[in-house]
Amino acid sequence: MTREIAVVAFAQTDHRRTSEELSEVEMLMPVLHEVLDRTGLKTSDIGFTCSGSSDYLAGRAFSFTLALDGVGAWPPISESHVEMDGAWALYEAWTKLLTGDADTALVYSYGKSSPGSVRDVLTRQLDPYYLAPLWPDSVALAALQAQALIDEGYTDEPALAAVAARSRADAQTNSHAQLRGSVPHGDYVVRPLRTGDCPPIGDGAAAVILAAGERARELCERPAWIRGIDHRIEAHSLGVRELTDSPSTRLAAEKAGAFERPVDTAELHAPFTSQEVVLRKALRLDDGVRVNPSGGALAANPIMAAGLIRIGEAAARIHRGESDRALAHATSGPCLQQNLVAVLEGEPRHDQ
Amino acid sequence: MTTEVLKAPLVVEFPFTRSLGPVQSAFLTGLREQVVLGVRTADGRTLVPPVEYDPVTAAELRDLVQVAPTGTVTTWAWNHAPRRGQPLDTPFAWVLVRLDGADTALLHALDAPGPDAVHTGMRVRVRWAAQRSGAITDIACFEPSDSASGSNEVFGHNGQFESMVTGIVAEARLDYTYSPGRAQTDYINALAERRIVGERCPSCRKVYVPPRGACPTCGVATAEQVEVGPGGTVTTYCIVNIKARNLDIEVPYVYAHIALDGAGLALHGRIGGIPYDQVRMGLRVEPVWTEGGRYPDHYRPTGEPDADYETYKELL
Numbered sequence: 001m002t003r004e005i006a007v008v009a010f011a012q013t014d015h016r017r018t019s020e021e022l023s024e025v026e027m028l029m030p031v032l033h034e035v036l037d038r039t040g041l042k043t044s045d046i047g048f049t050c051s052g053s054s055d056y057l058a059g060r061a062f063s064f065t066l067a068l069d070g071v072g073a074w075p076p077i078s079e080s081h082v083e084m085d086g087a088w089a090l091y092e093a094w095t096k097l098l099t100g101d102a103d104t105a106l107v108y109s110y111g112k113s114s115p116g117s118v119r120d121v122l123t124r125q126l127d128p129y130y131l132a133p134l135w136p137d138s139v140a141l142a143a144l145q146a147q148a149l150i151d152e153g154y155t156d157e158p159a160l161a162a163v164a165a166r167s168r169a170d171a172q173t174n175s176h177a178q179l180r181g182s183v184p185h186g187d188y189v190v191r192p193l194r195t196g197d198c199p200p201i202g203d204g205a206a207a208v209i210l211a212a213g214e215r216a217r218e219l220c221e222r223p224a225w226i227r228g229i230d231h232r233i234e235a236h237s238l239g240v241r242e243l244t245d246s247p248s249t250r251l252a253a254e255k256a257g258a259f260e261r262p263v264d265t266a267e268l269h270a271p272f273t274s275q276e277v278v279l280r281k282a283l284r285l286d287d288g289v290r291v292n293p294s295g296g297a298l299a300a301n302p303i304m305a306a307g308l309i310r311i312g313e314a315a316a317r318i319h320r321g322e323s324d325r326a327l328a329h330a331t332s333g334p335c336l337q338q339n340l341v342a343v344l345e346g347e348p349r350h351d352q
Numbered sequence: 353m354t355t356e357v358l359k360a361p362l363v364v365e366f367p368f369t370r371s372l373g374p375v376q377s378a379f380l381t382g383l384r385e386q387v388v389l390g391v392r393t394a395d396g397r398t399l400v401p402p403v404e405y406d407p408v409t410a411a412e413l414r415d416l417v418q419v420a421p422t423g424t425v426t427t428w429a430w431n432h433a434p435r436r437g438q439p440l441d442t443p444f445a446w447v448l449v450r451l452d453g454a455d456t457a458l459l460h461a462l463d464a465p466g467p468d469a470v471h472t473g474m475r476v477r478v479r480w481a482a483q484r485s486g487a488i489t490d491i492a493c494f495e496p497s498d499s500a501s502g503s504n505e506v507f508g509h510n511g512q513f514e515s516m517v518t519g520i521v522a523e524a525r526l527d528y529t530y531s532p533g534r535a536q537t538d539y540i541n542a543l544a545e546r547r548i549v550g551e552r553c554p555s556c557r558k559v560y561v562p563p564r565g566a567c568p569t570c571g572v573a574t575a576e577q578v579e580v581g582p583g584g585t586v587t588t589y590c591i592v593n594i595k596a597r598n599l600d601i602e603v604p605y606v607y608a609h610i611a612l613d614g615a616g617l618a619l620h621g622r623i624g625g626i627p628y629d630q631v632r633m634g635l636r637v638e639p640v641w642t643e644g645g646r647y648p649d650h651y652r653p654t655g656e657p658d659a660d661y662e663t664y665k666e667l668l
Binding site for chain 2: 020021022023024025026029032033043056058059060066068069070071072073074075115116117119120121123124128129130131132133134135136137140141143144145146147148151188190191192193235237238239240243
């Protein structure tokens, strides 16, 4: 028998260019407390804890074990960690709840990009034989994808600038966002991508609580039920992939049931403007869908947390009654290599 | 109270030595010999750079074929500010190049005078590095070429070379600016005044030394500073018989867990001022600071009577 599992609470930091006055656990802890407060749960009530982070970002070995201090992990709790965006930690927690081993899960992730040079750090996730020795940075790889989209007529530079402007305008109502309002589109970073086409670099954290069945209804007035969630990956060699398309996103969406009925909202993890073009196409989102009302990753991109934030933002809109069926997407790797899609729904509202 | 954020440069270097599979070995050895190899899949595609397993079917691939050093740009991006480690130190284009004879594209740099000289579909050729060792960087970069596409030249190399390259050393260096956060900044600043401060958990009252800003039992922030020591008790210890590199200490010496008076857990330090074989659990010690030292150099006996086991058994 399949259990119904919902996102019942979400919290995030204010995302900032630097949080140098705080250690990772000091940055994370207020978010953990906030998400627990929203449900009235204590850390000892949580059945399973799962986190996502990468030590390479801040250059701190085993930082995730130090971050565990913030959840009260002693005596030992049932816990796991992924060296991935927190969206994948949420996936692991969802499977844990499906097994019936736990009824509640705390999922969190954090990233401090400020201590290092994130464009260079991300080269270390690439194929060590053919790519990493060339140090192709994250903006360069996204720019190759953007040029391919322009060459094939899917977009142009003004259209990309419009994605950037819409995202930061929407972020004006998101107090957590790092880049809000009118932001100059700037010069080329790696042509054809300009400063405005790239995400801000910054530090931040996010946390989500999942609960199963009746427990979810007790903890949240309008739970955001996960109707489907799936993730798929493509070949790691960029030259093998069709960069103007995202078959992994489409397949994940299909497996998550995204195409069964239209969604009203989509939170897409597209750190670069050009990637939104790819994702809209792969997910068949028409103009009737509200895309990234939070401002998306172009407004705040704490690496390792930005994907989990997409799920959290989509869920929060359902909690607030602003959405009935929302799609959340998270990505990992260069040029949308790996993609996760979740479909969230609220139950019919009484006022309708 | 606001204290200035402590910062220090942190360099992380990790030169991994990586072994190569048969396909990667042939490809990288080929580059050393100015031969570009691809690998053929069961459905007749030629993958360059070659991989050991088909990215679609996962079938093992071993059928090596030679392709041309010329090809066509499939997409590009102009990099006006090259970064450390990248193929060229003057502005260049990142390119994906489909070499003649290949069905997939290779990522590399294209040396061109400016973005106006680059376009998708342009013809390019490999510029070989003067010194080649069997690495992707044996291709120095690509350069514009007026060669016709789809040339009918026959290449017949089968991927067997004298002295095959079997591994690479992947050098990597990342530079960070380390900052320790609030709790550890306060701890380090106190050490500079030869004081050792911990922080008390507001919930369970335990005093953490050194403090990390959170109580791992309660999951809450610690903030109340508590000065501990300077006296402490050896709770357990070991005798070190192997000399550490870059450490000017005669062996054998004793490394101990020391519960400073008032601390809720033990920290560790070296014990000096007493023969190594006379150190014992319960020994009372105090820190010894040296001129200019940022932390206690070691701990020495105070001469007090040994602590009773009952007083420190919870701190073992």
